[in-house]
Amino acid sequence: MKSKKRPRYWLDNLENREKELASISSFYKEQLEILEKRNLENYKQTAEQYNQAATEAEAHIRPRQTASLCTELQAKVLQCYRENPQQTLHCSSLAKQYMACVQQAKSSLTNHG
Structure with missing residues (x-):
């Protein structure tokens, strides 16, 4: 019985596919890193705005004087x-x-x- 060899073009095609998939994977990893960085920047900015608004609100609110009754x-x-x-x-x-x-x-x- 003869061993069946795969044609060379099949192997070349497989190698090309693997390179293409590696390239796509690399692209999406890069995109994910960019999105994560933007998300972190947005989070920091939002947290800063929240803290600033809270500080301003606290400055406008008068504390209530409470006294124990009875x-x-x-x-x-x-x-x-x-x-x-x-x-x-x-x-x-x-x-x-x-x-x-x-x-x-x-x-x-x-x-x-």
């Missing part, structure tokens, strides 16, 4: 609940006083704010 009553209510975990109704009058204090503070803030 803290003494709040402490009494919490202490009552701790001392009476099974009988929380014992704390209802303190809780009502606390709620009234909070409501009064809220209405004074809305009338003056």
Whole structure:
């Protein structure tokens, strides 16, 4: 039996195809690197713009002054609940006083704010 040899043109064609594929692969790798570089530049620019806008916004926003309201009553209510975990109704009058204090503070803030 004779061994079958492939024709020379077939091998040449295969080699040309491999070179072409290597060239295409190289081209796309290069394009990918360019896109990645652009993406990184866009990301840096966007992050910089975001940080600048955030800094400007923070400069325009006044911080709110917060004050604790009714803290003494709040402490009494919490202490009552701790001392009476099974009988929380014992704390209802303190809780009502606390709620009234909070409501009064809220209405004074809305009338003056």
